[in-house]
Amino acid sequence: MAITFTVGGSPIGLTSISVALVASVGGFLFGYDTGQISGIQEMTDFKERFATETIFDSETMMTEPAFNSWLIGLIVSFLSIGTFFGVLLGAPIADKLGRRLAMTVETIVFSIGVLIQVTAQYAWYQVAIGRLVSGLGVGALSAAVPLYQSEAIPSQLRGAGVATYQLAITFGILVSNCINIGTRSIEGSWSWRTPILLGVAFAAVLGIGIWFLPESPRWLAARGRHDEAYEAVARVRGATKEDSNPWVEAEYASIITYVQNEAKLKKAGWIDCFRPQNKTLYRTILGIVLQAGQQLTGANYFFYYGANIFNSVGLSDSFVTQIILGAVNFVATFGSLYILERFGRRIPLMVGAIGMTVWLLIFGLAGHVGNPNDPTFGSLMIASACIFIVFYATTWAPGIWLFIGESFASETRAKQASLSAASNWFWNFLLAFFTQPITGDIDYAFGFVFAGANFLGFFIVYFFVYETKGLTLEEIDEMYNDDSVKPWQSRKWAPAGRANRLDIAARVRDEKTDDVLNVEDPQHGHWKSQPNSEGDETDTARKRREEPISKTEDA
Incomplete structure (x- = not known):
């Protein structure tokens, strides 16, 4: 007999946990590939092979190789270019091949990109091209993974289940930072080839493991x-x-x-994502805006600029800096698994937006108006950065991916998820490419820009995001099509005939085991009923067998 546990009065199998964890390796690959480049670009052999400029070190009185800020921005951002196009391919691939086969194919593409990178000798553009190819796989996975998780995991666990995608991203960043600090002392090219090549092993966990799941x-x-x-x-x-x-x-x-x-209905195409009927256009635009908003929270600003912040109080080892920020991000994300299930979607996103706004303002004031070289201001900036990351990791980081996984209608879900994720990768590219030059011009005042974006994000959530906690994907679509409900009223919405959302669980939980729902089996064209313990149909089962399926939806 299978092991089960109860969530909200509903039985959940261990397979649900496996679906969440194994599929989330797709997020781990993105986090791992994102985090590793920040450390690899500082490794001596990597700079000697691929840097195009030199600088004079006044301490050693020698010249050493260095990257032009625009060139390293290009190498870093090529991953985001790949993910942008990959996520657009993710929808048709996931629909054509199925969610599992699509994820396996995408891990193979990711691995090909890894091999292109590790075989590079002296051409920086080969590393960039390899990151672009890996990005194609990662981008397609970013569409397929939340889609698969939201469709396969029961609604009572869907919030925490889909949030594991973001948890895996943060874990991937942290693991890559730890591996970088462990390999940086290796002589020669294996200092940077090793962390890159390990990506193939992690990809295999998803590509093979997914076939043990439904x-x-x-x-x-x-x-x-x-x-x-x-x-x-x-x-x-x-x-x-x-x-x-x-x-x-x-x-x-x-x-x-x-x-x-x-x-x-006719088969949906890309143009159908922009039709106003059934709030399809509404949801497409909202998904695109929210994914852009996730990038504009400023989280990547801290990961790109974190070394400079911690330098203000004398912590000059950038590898240690990355581990500190990555650890805070990873640990805080665990909190989201509880928060998104306990408080739903709207409240955490609004609280997160305000929390991030406040701490970005404190950070910007301490760095721009105060003196970051003063230990007091420097400590305040570090605390602000860490608390900001806590708000981000527990709300907007996983919450937006959850929105993408559960808020679209079935016929256009994959395509809308791809368009939304493409927005994320587009803004990710812009931040990866321009952050370093911008911070060189306006330093810590960049935090004010992100504070403004977060403040705007609060109002976007309040006026446009519907509460989806506790509803099946089909019921969420029904809610969006109910013109009588507004986003700020949506917490109280329940399907027709139900007193409230909890009543959905109560009605099913109170069903007798010998008096079960009968559904039409379209494959064979007749009604299918489950026998009672005596092997005979119950009266209720016989009655339901003679009723249209719409009569039994509320069971």
Whole structure:
């Protein structure tokens, strides 16, 4: 018998945890590739091979290789260029091949990019091209992973489950920092080749491990593979397809109903993401804006500029700086797993926006108006940076990826997720390329720019983001199509016929095991009912078998 646990009165299987953790390796790859370059560019052999300029060191009285700020910005940002195009390819790949096969293909693309980088000898552009190819894989994964997690994980655990994607990003950054500090003393090129090459091993964990988990039941049902879809729903609930489990039956019925209704519509294309009907355009634009807003929170500003901040109090080892910031980011992200499930989506995003605004203002004032070389101001800036990261890591970092995974209608979900993530990577590229030159001109006042963006983000969330906690993906789509509900009222919304959202769980939980929901099996064209413990149909089951499926949706 499978091991299960209860969340919100709902049975959840260990497979749900596995789906969250294994798929989130896609986020780990992005974090790992992002974090490693900041340390690799400081390694002696890497600079000797690829730097195009020299500087004079007054302490050693010798010249040493150095990167032009624009050139290193180009090498760093090539990953973001790849992710921008990769995420646009992620939607058709995930829809065509299925979520699991798509992720495997994308890990192979990532690994090809790694091999291009580690075989570079003296051409900096080969490293950049390798990062671009790896970015194609990472970008496609950024569309496929949250999509797969949101479709496969039960709604009672979806917030924490999808948040593991962001947790994995932060863990990847931290691991890459630790590996860099461990390999920097190696003589020769393996000081930088080793951390890059290890990316292949991490990619294999996802590319192979995903095949031990079920495919997205919604993707399976949409392609007529109903038996597999039912089995996938059962596995994440800790049941088997032979069990008479009311939770599995209810969720499967909801998926089948939605797929049947969707089948009546024409196949959606990219242009359909921009149609105003059913708030599709509304959700597309909101996804694009929120993903841009996640980058404009200023988090990457601290990761790019962190060494200078910590230098103000005498901590000059940039490798140690990266580990400190990465550790704060990683540890704080654990809090999001609880916060997003306990408080929903809207409140954490609004609180996070205000918290980040306040601490960015304190940081900017301490650095721009005060004296960062003064230990008091320097300590305040360090504290501000760390507290800012705590607010970011517990709210906007995972919360925006969660929005992408659960807020779009099924027929356009993959494409809208790709467009939204493309916005993230576009702004990621801009920050990666321009942060160093900008900070050289306006120093710590850059924090004021991000403070303004966060303040605007508060109002965007309040007026436009709907609360989706506790709803299935199909119910979320229903909520968006209910013209009577406004975003700031959405916490109280429940599907028709329900007193509140908790009533959804109560109605299913109170079902008797011998009185289960019967759903239409489109594969065979007849009604399917589960027998009771005596092997006979119950009266309720017989009655439901004769009713249209819309009558049984609320079970």
